[in-house]
Amino acid sequence: MASDTPVQTPPASSSPAGPDIRAVGDDADLFAAWIARIRTGFDAPPDGDPKEIPDRMAGMDLSRTVGVFEEGRCVATFRSYDQELTVPGGNAVRADAVTAVTVSSTHRRRGLLTRLMSDDLRAARERGDTVATLIAAEYLIYGRYGFGPAASTTTLEIDLFRAGFDPRRTGRPEDLGLSGSIRFAEAEEVRKVGPELHDRFRRLHPGTIDRDAFWWDRFTGVVRWSDDGPAPRHLLYTDAEGVPQGLASFTIDDAWAHGRPDNLLKVRSLIGASPEAERALWHHLCCYDWASRVSTGKRGPDDPVRGVLPDRRAARITDHWDFLWVRPLDTAAMLSSRSYRTEGELVVEVRDPMGLSGGRFLLTASPEGAECAPTDRSADLTLGVGTLAGLWLGDRSATLAQATGDLDEETPGAVVRADVLLGTGRRPWCADVF
Numbered sequence: 300m301a302s303d304t305p306v307q308t309p310p311a312s313s314s315p316a317g318p319d320i321r322a323v324g325d326d327a328d329l330f331a332a333w334i335a336r337i338r339t340g341f342d343a344p345p346d347g348d349p350k351e352i353p354d355r356m357a358g359m360d361l362s363r364t365v366g367v368f369e370e371g372r373c374v375a376t377f378r379s380y381d382q383e384l385t386v387p388g389g390n391a392v393r394a395d396a397v398t399a400v401t402v403s404s405t406h407r408r409r410g411l412l413t414r415l416m417s418d419d420l421r422a423a424r425e426r427g428d429t430v431a432t433l434i435a436a437e438y439l440i441y442g443r444y445g446f447g448p449a450a451s452t453t454t455l456e457i458d459l460f461r462a463g464f465d466p467r468r469t470g471r472p473e474d475l476g477l478s479g480s481i482r483f484a485e486a487e488e489v490r491k492v493g494p495e496l497h498d499r500f501r502r503l504h505p506g507t508i509d510r511d512a513f514w515w516d517r518f519t520g521v522v523r524w525s526d527d528g529p530a531p532r533h534l535l536y537t538d539a540e541g542v543p544q545g546l547a548s549f550t551i552d553d554a555w556a557h558g559r560p561d562n563l564l565k566v567r568s569l570i571g572a573s574p575e576a577e578r579a580l581w582h583h584l585c586c587y588d589w590a591s592r593v594s595t596g597k598r599g600p601d602d603p604v605r606g607v608l609p610d611r612r613a614a615r616i617t618d619h620w621d622f623l624w625v626r627p628l629d630t631a632a633m634l635s636s637r638s639y640r641t642e643g644e645l646v647v648e649v650r651d652p653m654g655l656s657g658g659r660f661l662l663t664a665s666p667e668g669a670e671c672a673p674t675d676r677s678a679d680l681t682l683g684v685g686t687l688a689g690l691w692l693g694d695r696s697a698t699l700a701q702a703t704g705d706l707d708e709e710t711p712g713a714v715v716r717a718d719v720l721l722g723t724g725r726r727p728w729c730a731d732v733f
């Protein structure tokens with residue numbers, strides 16, 4: 300269905316004069332108009348294959364999918380759904396994942412996003428979600444709604460001729476003294492073993508989100524759409540007992556020049572449920588014959604891939620940006636969900652202009668877990684709700700937040716105390732776009 304084709308919508312009840320917010324639900328016509336509006340909103344080529352509409356509908360939880368309609372035309376889109384977000388220590392909290400946010404260029408800057416977002420965040424707070432999450436298209440859009448950058452992403456390109464590997468090696472785990480092995484896996488096997496492997500992987504990485512069955516169907520080609528790129532190949536790392544511990548999925552182009560292969564190996568996904576698996580898979584890919592460069596795809600800012608290379612300067616950053624934004628909805632639940640480096644107490648005063656998660660909270664922390672509740676004690680630190688997001692996941696230190704004027708120290712020494720408590724081994728990393 301073309302994006303400008305009016306659809307029949309029930310008569311407006313709330314605001315007869317202006318655009319109406321409608322739940323898209325399982326109405327195929329509304330959904331087709333909604334999808335078409337997203338393509339326009341994100342400046343994608345118009346009109347995917349209409350035959351794919353039922354597949355797309357079946358794969359998505361549409362219960363919180365809304366469109367704004369004016370005279371039957373969809374002029375804005377918004378969707379949220381349940382997500383799990385891993386926090387330091389390996390627990391996961393329930394997040395309200397916000398996606399597919401578009402307002403038609405003909406209807407921008409009239410407050411439509413503000414209305415859609417405010418409704419959604421209030422509903423999420425009432426439902427009991429701990430945070431809301433999104434991938435911000437532009438930096439300046441979402442801070443006003445209390446979101447803050449919480450897990451950044453880095454892409455590296457590795458020049459394999461500079462990496463310093465002995466060309467007689469083929470990237471076997473035994474070259475690294477590891478007892479596991481690497482083999483290719485067909486998509487069907489990945490569909491079977493991938494979800495359980497990912498569940499183990501994601502407990503290790505704060506900032507990681509869950510992948511549902513539909514994600515795996517798309518990834519392994521069970522469901523393919525007309526605008527999908529080439530299917531990836533998959534390498535599985537299994538430990539000495541044969542248990543899958545890591546999965547690398549990649550594409551490689553077919554470029555030759557002057558009789559020499561000059562191929563870019565692009566990593567779509569590389570996950571390891573152990574550091575050995577991660578290291579072994581990177582090593583293998585960086586010794587791949589016919590590839591002259593490896594593009595890592597979206598990694599955490601301190602991904603160990605560089606450390607696998609004999610010459611670390613063979614890797615250069617080609618992309619780096621704030622990626623996952625988090626909006627605190629329940630400060631006490633957030634702070635008590637994660638573990639901490641040491642035992643200690645901290646009183647934080649959180650400012651939230653939208654009135655969803657602000658207040659003063661006493662955190663009683665320990666490596667095993669924590670408690671957090673509202674308190675009358677005087678504050679050690681004062682910070683905005685968006686700043687709390689980055690501190691909570693370990694993306695940012697209190698020292699840095701103080702330096703940028705995003706956090707005030709009310710009790711001498713509280714910034715250092717917060718850094719000791721909140722510090723994490725690796726920076727948070729969200730591996731997936733949503």
Ligand SMILES: CC(=O)SCCNC(=O)CCNC(=O)[C@H](O)C(C)(C)COP(=O)(O)OP(=O)(O)OC[C@H]1O[C@@H](n2cnc3c(N)ncnc32)[C@H](O)[C@@H]1OP(=O)(O)O
Nearest residue numbers: 397398399400401402407408409410411412413433436439
């Ligand atoms: C999670 C995701 O889906 S990210 C994808 C976001 N979508 C896009 O980037 C697609 C292209 N852009 C759009 O569709 C729209 O411009 C949107 C969705 C970003 C904004 O929608 P609008 O309805 O125009 O926003 P709205 O009118 O509610 O603006 C609210 C405030 O945000 C500001 N704002 C809106 N968009 C932007 C922007 N891109 N950059 C900076 N400020 C912005 C407005 O100026 C306004 O400021 P004010 O409150 O000080 O007056």
